[in-house]
Amino acid sequence: MRALRLTAWGEPPAWCEVERPVPRGAEVLVRVEATGLCHSDLHVVGAAPGVLPYRLPFTLGHEIAGIVEALGPDADGPDADGLDTDGLAAGDRVVVYGPWGCDSCGRCASGRANYCDRRESLAWHGAGLGRDGGMAEYVLVPSARHLAPTGDLAAGQAAPLSDAGLTSYHAVAGMRPALGEGTTAVVIGVGGLGHLAIQILRATTAGRVFAVDVREEALALAHRCGAEFGTLLRDDTARVLRARTAGSGADAVLDFVGSSTSLTLATGVLRPGGELAVVGSGGGHLTVRKPGALPPGLRLSLPFWGTRPELADVISLARSGAIHVETEPFPLSAAQEAFDRLRGGRVRGRAVLVPD
Structure with a gap:
């Protein structure tokens, strides 16, 4: 599959051909329907060598909505934060909870991976931030606990909720x-x-x-x-x-x-x-x-991202009609144009990349 990846610090992201991921263990494969574009993406792309702990290369994009394509054999497990992901199945529409921590500290276990105790020692901060993200046809999510169901909410609305919302x-x-x-x-x-x-x-x-x-x-x-x-x-x-x-x-x-x-x-x-x-x-x-x-x-x-229970609250607000994301859609193939428009302050609301 094609993916927009950061391959060298100080260089523009590049389109690459990569293998379609196969979920193993607790992993979940999501077919991407929409990916929001954020100023954080500009910071990542523009970072000088040594500023960020991420290992290159990786696929960009951390605001991701899509459809569950396949689950690893151990994908359904108990959630300490009380949000049930048991019963997650292929075909379910989801949004990806973006901040991925160590998955072993108390904060990660309670759905507060945005404040992971080991964050400073990790080589990633989440999808599209050191780990492969959503500017591709598929994204591999390490655990079902990083997914929140969106029901009938349009993917272009759901994706920006995972960060902007x-x-x-x-x-x-x-x-x-x-x-x-x-x-x-x-x-x-x-x-x-x-x-x-x-x-x-x-x-x-x-x-x-x-x-x-x-x-x-x-x-x-x-x-x-x-x-x-x-x-x-x-x-x-x-x-x-x-x-x-x-x-x-x-x-x-x-x-x-x-x-x-x-x-x-x-x-x-x-x-x-x-x-x-x-x-x-x-x-x-x-x-x-x-x-x-x-x-x-x-x-x-100094708020950083949010918790997984809060993501469920945001989705509920959006599904009730209380909040609506002002979006400007771009085909995924026009991602470079979307980056340029965002960099120039010429995006109305939130830029969202959708499959061609």
């Missing part, structure tokens, strides 16, 4: 207790993750949602997703947002950019005792000093 949900979940009636959350960056975060905030909290971006079309998307107010990023944006909260500031900020500019805005608009989740990897930094410039009582989180 799950990461956003995990970030919101950490600040949900602070977002009751009369509160305000600000989403900075209305891209593949941010537009889903707005919908998740609306579906799971009682707070108002404001949005900030540098693009008018992104603000239009934010309004379609349920944001009460949106504004372009300017020198006076913090003042404008504070005015919308009667001067008190936001109770929570989710920064999906993570640049110095976005972090300055985030801390500038946050009220004392507020919650800040830095999700984006834009290279910015905060100086933590007490006393200092940060709001007193600030609670900071």
Whole structure:
């Protein structure tokens, strides 16, 4: 089968002919129906030698939805996290839970492989991240516990939920207790993750949602997703947002950019005792000093992906119609074009690769 693989650091990914995998032991073979394209893929492709622990070559793509093609003889086993995968059968429609850990520590056993205790010692972080991913006709998944059923949810909707939806949900979940009636959350960056975060905030909290971006079309998307107010990023944006909260500031900020500019805005608009989740990897930094410039009582989180039970929650939200992924589809053969468009900031919502 053809697969888009990273074969050398600093070089563009290349189309290669590889053997179709055969599942052994607890492995499951999934026929890929859709693969989301993420800024993390750009970071992987653009990484210099030695930055990432991954061993080359490997197939790219970590947001994967598809159909179970075949199961190894030991594929059905008990799940310590309480999510049943017994009875998984060929023909079932699934999404792949992307972060793969050591599969032996307590966190992996409880469905929290995103925070695997041995993550720093592994040569992979998941499908398409050191292990073969979904930019191919098939993907081999090490265990059925890395699969979540999607039912009648379209594959193009399901695939981005495994990262864009799950990461956003995990970030919101950490600040949900602070977002009751009369509160305000600000989403900075209305891209593949941010537009889903707005919908998740609306579906799971009682707070108002404001949005900030540098693009008018992104603000239009934010309004379609349920944001009460949106504004372009300017020198006076913090003042404008504070005015919308009667001067008190936001109770929570989710920064999906993570640049110095976005972090300055985030801390500038946050009220004392507020919650800040830095999700984006834009290279910015905060100086933590007490006393200092940060709001007193600030609670900071650095969410990474999400848990397997949370993925089931996200799928349920999508199947109920509470969240919808804005997608721009590309045939798998046009993956290089999709990479270029994403790199240039010209993708609407989430780019999704589908088989030709």
